[in-house]
Amino acid sequence: MKVLVLHTLPPEAVDERRNAWEFDLGDAARSVAASLPGAVVAGVRGRVEEMLSLLSKNQPDVVFNACEAPMGRPALEAHAAALLEWLGVRFTGSGSETLALCRRKDRVNAVMEAAQVAVPRKNVFPCIVKPAGEDGSVGIFHDSICEDADALRRARARFDVPVVVEEFLTGREFAVSLWGRREPDYASIGETQFQKNLRLNTYAAKWEIESEDFANSPMTYDLELEPDLRESIIAAARGAWRAVEARGYMRVDIRLDSLGTPRVIDVNPNPELSPGVGINRAVIEAGWTWERFVRQQVEWA
């Protein structure tokens, strides 16, 4: 079987709020290809002509889809998958409708609520203000948390893009990785252990490895969760998977509310694949090899 590992490259210039290397999926793609003898790795900036000529030159049976931001634009993430659907090429991971839905936190929350998956409540303080259409913790800072109406007004005023305002959940935070063909058969749970006074994963906590926030937000998989709690966390994550009709693999971010109920805060159908973090770490912590995971994804495409 011919597999093409297709990944996006950073654009020539990036938005000043972000770092170019956030857009480089090269390491992720090479770690995928290392498990697939004979696979071809191709990095694209993401112009449609470039994608079409690469696909027609390689004629893959399956594309391992590591396209996050064609032309540096995260909003085009679903379009790469849609192009493959249009061409009739099999590919790994979720389809374009799921990817498009999950890019908008306000819409995906409405879909989850309709499917009776618990999400943060509305009209409660403290609340958090976050951009509706970003990921990678872009636009998330300490003062995204608002204790009262004045703070909320100030936080809203900092954005000129659609935002989500929702209950700020004060409980433990988990990253639940799920994988399976159509059903989320396998799960692995990590916890962000907030230290000092850090209360959330800011942009710095996610990307700036020299920052205090990064040091104060280590992720651990060495968890001894009570069976009931573990089950309720996995049930919420699986509910999210089914509500958005994910495929292949996905990461769901969950926090506990003040009563200890898990609520889904973020659904990532195209999560980070780089070695040592995200889904790569999660599958290895669950006792799988990365090779088994990658091959399984190709088979499930």
Ligand SMILES: Nc1ncnc2c1ncn2[C@@H]1O[C@H](COP(=O)(O)OP(=O)(O)OP(=O)(O)O)[C@@H](O)[C@H]1O
């Ligand atoms: N409702 C909430 N209650 C408590 N904390 C929240 C809430 N929403 C977001 N956060 C905090 O902000 C962080 C980033 O939010 P979120 O996961 O929604 O954004 P993101 O940019 O999509 O993140 P990424 O793509 O990096 O996973 C979360 O990891 C969490 O720490």
Ligand SMILES: [Mg+2]
């Ligand atoms: Mg998140």
